[in-house]
Amino acid sequence: MGKIELKAVEKWFGDIQVIKGVDLTIDDSEFVIFVGPSGCGKSTLLRMIAGLEETSRGEIIIDGRDATAEPPSKRGLAMVFQSYALYPHMTVKENMGFSLKTAGAPKAEQEEKVAEAARALRLEEYLERRPKDLSGGQRQRVAIGRSIVRDPTAFLFDEPLSNLDASLRVEMRYEIAKLHQALDATMIYVTHDQVEAMTLADRIVVLSAGRIEQVGSPRELYDHPANLFVAQFIGSPKMNILPCTVSDGAFALAGGGGGPVSGGEGATQLGIRPEAIDLVAPGTGHVDGIVDVTEYLGADAYLIIDCGASGSLTLRTDGETTLTPGAPVGLKFDDRKLHLFDAEGVALR
Numbered sequence: 001m002g003k004i005e006l007k008a009v010e011k012w013f014g015d016i017q018v019i020k021g022v023d024l025t026i027d028d029s030e031f032v033i034f035v036g037p038s039g040c041g042k043s044t045l046l047r048m049i050a051g052l053e054e055t056s057r058g059e060i061i062i063d064g065r066d067a068t069a070e071p072p073s074k075r076g077l078a079m080v081f082q083s084y085a086l087y088p089h090m091t092v093k094e095n096m097g098f099s100l101k102t103a104g105a106p107k108a109e110q111e112e113k114v115a116e117a118a119r120a121l122r123l124e125e126y127l128e129r130r131p132k133d134l135s136g137g138q139r140q141r142v143a144i145g146r147s148i149v150r151d152p153t154a155f156l157f158d159e160p161l162s163n164l165d166a167s168l169r170v171e172m173r174y175e176i177a178k179l180h181q182a183l184d185a186t187m188i189y190v191t192h193d194q195v196e197a198m199t200l201a202d203r204i205v206v207l208s209a210g211r212i213e214q215v216g217s218p219r220e221l222y223d224h225p226a227n228l229f230v231a232q233f234i235g236s237p238k239m240n241i242l243p244c245t246v247s248d249g250a251f252a253l254a255g256g257g258g259g260p261v262s263g264g265e266g267a268t269q270l271g272i273r274p275e276a277i278d279l280v281a282p283g284t285g286h287v288d289g290i291v292d293v294t295e296y297l298g299a300d301a302y303l304i305i306d307c308g309a310s311g312s313l314t315l316r317t318d319g320e321t322t323l324t325p326g327a328p329v330g331l332k333f334d335d336r337k338l339h340l341f342d343a344e345g346v347a348l349r
Contacts, residue, residue, distance in 0.1 A: 002028045002063070002154040002186030004049060009058035011044055011210075018044055020210040021058070026154075026188060031180050033189045033197040035233070036207035042190045043158055045207070049188065050079050050156050062153060078147030079156040082163060084139040086131040086146075093118075093127040096145045110149075117145040120182055121175070137168040141175060148179075154186035161196065173199055194234055198222070206230050228269065228345035237274050237302060239339070240313045244270040246340060255309030257287035259333070263349040264340030271339035274302065274316040278332045279323075285330035289313065291323050305329060 004026040011019035019041050026032050034042040047053040049060060051072035060068045067075050086095050096117055097110045105113075118124045121141045131139055140160060147155055157176075161169045177200055180187055191197055197204050198218045206213045206221065206229070214226040218234075225231035225239075232238045243254040246267040252258040253270070282288045289307035296319060303315045303323060313331065323329065340348045 002026075003061075004154060004186065004188070005059075005061040006045075006049070007059040007061065009045075009048060009060060010056045011041070011048060011053060012056040018210050019048065019056075022210075022212055024205065024212065024215065026186060028186055029184050031187045031189070031200060031202045032205060033191060033201040033203075034205045034207060035191060035194055035197045036213075037233070038192065040207040041210040042192075042207050046156055046158055046188060046190045050077055051075050052079075076153035077156055078150050078152035078154075079158065080140075080144050080147055080160050082159045084131070084143045086139060086142060088131055091128050091130055092123060092134070092142050092145075095131070095142055096123075096149055099146065099150055113149040113151070114145075117148040120148065120179060121145050135168070136164050137172055137175075140164065140172060144176075144179065148183070152185075154188060157187065157189040159191055160189075161191070161193075169193075169196075176200060194236065198234070204234070206233060224347070225271075225339065226347055228271075228341045228347075231271050231339060231341070231347070235273060237314045237316070239271045239273055240277075241341075242270045242272075242307075242310050242313070243268065244340075251338075251340070253287055253307075253310045255287070255307060255311070257285075257307075257310065259286045259335070261335070261338055261340070264338075265348075266342060267340035267348050268343045269341040269345075271341065272313075272333050273337060274314045276334040276337040277313065277315045278334070279303075279315070279317060280330040280332045282328045282330045285332035287313075288328065288330050291325050291327045291329060294321070294324060303329075305331060307331070 006022050006024045009022050036042050048055050055068050059066055093114055097114045100110045118127055123141055161172050201218055203217055204221055205215050208229055214230045221234045244251045246264045249260055251261045251270055287307050287310055289305035291303055292306040293304040295302040299319045301317050301319045301321050303317055305313045307313055342348055
């Protein structure tokens with residue numbers, strides 16, 4: 001079992017509160033990812049769960065046991081850090097089995113568990129190599145394997161892919177996803193990369209300034225953000241936000257333009273995803289603008305449209321577009337995918 005509960009946990013550094021009363025339940029076998037901007041408290045919260053940071057107030061419950069005051073060694077958790085922290089003079093096999101050796105496990109058990117972990121991570125052919133003979137992705141797999149052999153209650157990952165180049169990050173995302181399926185273990189993962197969060201998580205926890213802004217599946221957060229912060233943090237390119245007013249079943253943009261809308265009375269800001277905007281002839285959509293920048297990405301292209309007083313919008317379109325800077329365009333929003341927020345940034349629809 002690997003259920004973890006946080007009950008009103010707080011973290012203070014002197015007079016500064018960095019974790020502000022977090023309540024969260026992580027179910028057995030669930031893959032939960034903490035995301036948020038730098039300084040939001042996501043790594044601190046992970047370290048509190050691991051026991052590497054003292055919990056100032058509140059409770060941390062692991063499998064029904066109050067572990068708040070327990071040292072890291074008693075919590076049954078395994079942590080994978082951003083740095084591989086492998087022993088350079090040891091082979092892969094020795095690195096992976098080191099924790100079992102220091103715990104006094106029988107040699108046969110060490111051999112068996114290292115072999116199982118090596119099979120799961122496709123490291124069998126590298127067991128006699130040393131870290132200097134491995135790629136960055138292979139070293140990270142060894143670091144994960146070192147955790148697997150301990151058969152932990154849960155795995156904690158602290159930005160494990162941030163030191164890898166772009167292609168290796170994609171490869172390791174696949175490895176971690178397959179590992180979660182194979183082990184069916186509880187995993188808590190910290191990242192600032194929302195692509196990792198969207199592709200790996202069962203649920204995402206969005207943090208800001210030490211508080212949880214929203215918890216939900218990647219689709220829930222993308223389609224139904226609870227507030228303006230989540231709406232703009234989740235999604236790449238981020239959601240377009242335009243100043244507006246809403247009354248009598250219609251919205252009006254600050255720079256001119258608008259259209260009918262259901263709900264959202266009293267909204268002051270309208271949100272629309274880049275892929276929920278269609279190009280139409282000027283004067284026939286919700287707002288008009290001028291193409292400012294074209295970003296070609298192959299299959300897709302992003303158009304940044306200057307809409308005057310309404311601001312700039314980013315639109316995702318087909319990579320075959322021939323529009324160039326200076327071209328006038330009309331923009332039509334998908335009525336089903338409009339998001340409306342009040343003056344406090346709370347979602348109204």
